Amino acid sequence: MFRHPAVIRVTHWVNAVCLLVLLMSGLQIFNAHPALYWGNVSTFDTPLMAMSSTEDDPPKGVTTIFGTTFDTTGWLGSSVGANGEPADRGFPAWTTLPSDQDLTGGRSWHFFFAWAFVLNGLAYLLYGLVSGQLRFRVIPSRDQVRHFGASVWEHLTLRFPQGDEAKRYNVIQKLTYLVVLFVLLPVQVLAGLAMSPAMNAAFPFLLTLFDGRQSARTIHFVVAALLVLFVVVHVALVLLSGFWNNMRGMLTGWFVIERKVEPVAVAAEPRS
Amino acid sequence: MNSLPSRRALLTGASATAAAAMLGGCDRLGNADWFQRTLKTGEDANLFVQRLLLTDRTLAPEYAESDISPWFKPNGTEDPPDKDYKALAKGKFAKYHLEVGGLVEVPFRLSLAELRTLPARTQVTRHDCVEGWSAIGKWTGVPLADLLSRAKLKPEARYVVFHCADTMDQGSALEGGGDGEDADEAPPAGNTNPAMTKQSGGGESRKDSGGQQAPEDTAASGGTSVRYYESIDLVDAFHPQTILAYDMNGKALPIANGAPLRLRVERNLGYKQAKYVMRIEVVESFAHFGEGKGGYWEDQGYAWYAGI
Numbered sequence: 205m206f207r208h209p210a211v212i213r214v215t216h217w218v219n220a221v222c223l224l225v226l227l228m229s230g231l232q233i234f235n236a237h238p239a240l241y242w243g244n245v246s247t248f249d250t251p252l253m254a255m256s257s258t259e260d261d262p263p264k265g266v267t268t269i270f271g272t273t274f275d276t277t278g279w280l281g282s283s284v285g286a287n288g289e290p291a292d293r294g295f296p297a298w299t300t301l302p303s304d305q306d307l308t309g310g311r312s313w314h315f316f317f318a319w320a321f322v323l324n325g326l327a328y329l330l331y332g333l334v335s336g337q338l339r340f341r342v343i344p345s346r347d348q349v350r351h352f353g354a355s356v357w358e359h360l361t362l363r364f365p366q367g368d369e370a371k372r373y374n375v376i377q378k379l380t381y382l383v384v385l386f387v388l389l390p391v392q393v394l395a396g397l398a399m400s401p402a403m404n405a406a407f408p409f410l411l412t413l414f415d416g417r418q419s420a421r422t423i424h425f426v427v428a429a430l431l432v433l434f435v436v437v438h439v440a441l442v443l444l445s446g447f448w449n450n451m452r453g454m455l456t457g458w459f460v461i462e463r464k465v466e467p468v469a470v471a472a473e474p475r476s
Numbered sequence: 477m478n479s480l481p482s483r484r485a486l487l488t489g490a491s492a493t494a495a496a497a498m499l500g501g502c503d504r505l506g507n508a509d510w511f512q513r514t515l516k517t518g519e520d521a522n523l524f525v526q527r528l529l530l531t532d533r534t535l536a537p538e539y540a541e542s543d544i545s546p547w548f549k550p551n552g553t554e555d556p557p558d559k560d561y562k563a564l565a566k567g568k569f570a571k572y573h574l575e576v577g578g579l580v581e582v583p584f585r586l587s588l589a590e591l592r593t594l595p596a597r598t599q600v601t602r603h604d605c606v607e608g609w610s611a612i613g614k615w616t617g618v619p620l621a622d623l624l625s626r627a628k629l630k631p632e633a634r635y636v637v638f639h640c641a642d643t644m645d646q647g648s649a650l651e652g653g654g655d656g657e658d659a660d661e662a663p664p665a666g667n668t669n670p671a672m673t674k675q676s677g678g679g680e681s682r683k684d685s686g687g688q689q690a691p692e693d694t695a696a697s698g699g700t701s702v703r704y705y706e707s708i709d710l711v712d713a714f715h716p717q718t719i720l721a722y723d724m725n726g727k728a729l730p731i732a733n734g735a736p737l738r739l740r741v742e743r744n745l746g747y748k749q750a751k752y753v754m755r756i757e758v759v760e761s762f763a764h765f766g767e768g769k770g771g772y773w774e775d776q777g778y779a780w781y782a783g784i
Binding site for chain 2: 225228237245246298302303304308312313315316399403406408418
């Protein structure tokens with residue numbers, strides 16, 4: 205069946221690139237001051253979370269979260285860079301863009317891809333609304349809501365739908381996309397804007413919304429982590445539910461529906 | 477479907493290789509001139525859109541006195557090494573004069589005492605370092621608009637350049653260590669992280685930097701030092717919250733925070749808030765200062781517009 209219209213395929217991949225670049229350049233920017241706070245200002249002595257390196261030789265990387273300190277040598281606080289030497293840095297070189305410590309480079313990447321991300325996202329939303337795709341894709345239908353429990357169980361046991369049921373997203377997928385599209389991504393954009401002093405002047409409510417600039421920075425970080433979690437699960441399920449078919453679907457639009465060979469799987473409830 | 481394991485191994489291997497190649501590729505791409513210029517269009521868009529959203533008089537948020545940070549983190553230069561500056565500081569800046577010149581009809585200079593007799597503005601505002609941290613301070617000073625009006629700008633005037641007393645030692649500033657520049661903003665992040673440091677783009681270029689002005693006496697190390705400078709356009713220059721502050725939190729500005737006079741140009745990140753301001757020059761273009769990008773950090777690759 206033809207599953208993904210061209211606009212959705214293109215915006216999907218543009219979005220994937222944008223999110224990856226935004227994540228890595230974001231970690232670069234974070235590394236310029238690898239600590240998080242709540243409120244409007246930085247309480248340097250009492251961060252919510254901070255990464256640093258010790259004076260030892262070789263230095264240890266330590267991460268403090270809510271007052272508890274963990275040894276994160278090699279990962280956070282201190283890690284080996286491209287030159288083989290341990291470097292004092294929040295996130296390691298392989299996670300950041302550029303890989304060397306380079307705040308201004310990170311900012312250039314981040315802002316350019318932030319614009320690309322927003323414009324791409326708006327194109328997707330506009331198309332999705334006009335074409336009805338958005339509603340079809342992410343709003344659970346009545347019968348799906350009714351069988352919510354069964355869907356969760358199917359999902360947890362990794363039994364993927366076949367036949368007609370495979371033509372639409374299941375209720376958990378829909379709810380997940382709903383949250384990502386209309387909660388996480390918008391919050392992420394707004395929290396990013398809330399860190400801009402000029403945007404604070406233009407829209408002071410941004411500071412109210414996030415309870416201050418440093419809180420906005422913290423939320424920006426946490427939401428980024430949630431988006432990473434989403435992508436990890438998304439990719440894992442793409443792999444588990446038939447990688448090539450899924451890829452074909454998102455590259456060409458065509459997706460193969462496996463007919464139910466054996467009516468074993470859950471005695472298909474009659475779909476209306 | 478039973479070929480899954482090998483397929484998985486294949487995919488894992490392939491993606492690891494692809495990831496490594498991609499990382500290297502991005503770094504190489506990021507160093508290419510044309511690509512850097514392309515990326516910078518994102519920052520151009522920031523300026524364009526933010527200027528649309530803000531009127532000339534839209535104010536940055538102001539805070540209550542109770543919000544003032546107990547410690548206002550100094551960043552960049554905390555004690556200018558320059559002899560002339562040290563002499564001024566020793567005399568409690570009694571011999572200090574702010575010069576206002578360039579494309580103006582009436583250039584003038586004012587002592588600190590004279591500045592203090594002019595109408596002042598006090599504001600409690602938040603300072604946001606490009607590194608990511610913030611602090612709130614109370615600033616009292618002379619609105620820059622008043623000084624510029626008094627000097628009467630010539631029609632060609634487009635930018636206001638702030639020449640500062642502190643010499644940046646390129647070597648160490650850049651390497652992360654130290655304190656670089658001035659503004660508190662600055663990127664150098666001190667110990668926690670070598671942030672700003674140089675690596676940035678502009679890196680190589682700084683050699684002759686200071687061209688015009690920094691030169692001679694530069695305190696420190698040899699030839700590669702340059703004085704901090706910054707520039708803003710007339711929109712920011714005439715903004716009501718743009719002041720030259722001599723007091724911080726109700727007391728004379730400490731040296732670490734820019735004594736005797738520093739710029740506050742709210743709605744902008746910290747590296748715009750030049751400390752140790754000695755001379756204000758109104759110009760048509762800042763192309764002939766430093767590396768031509770409009771400021772010390774700009775010459776290292778930071779965006780001239782620092783509203784985000």
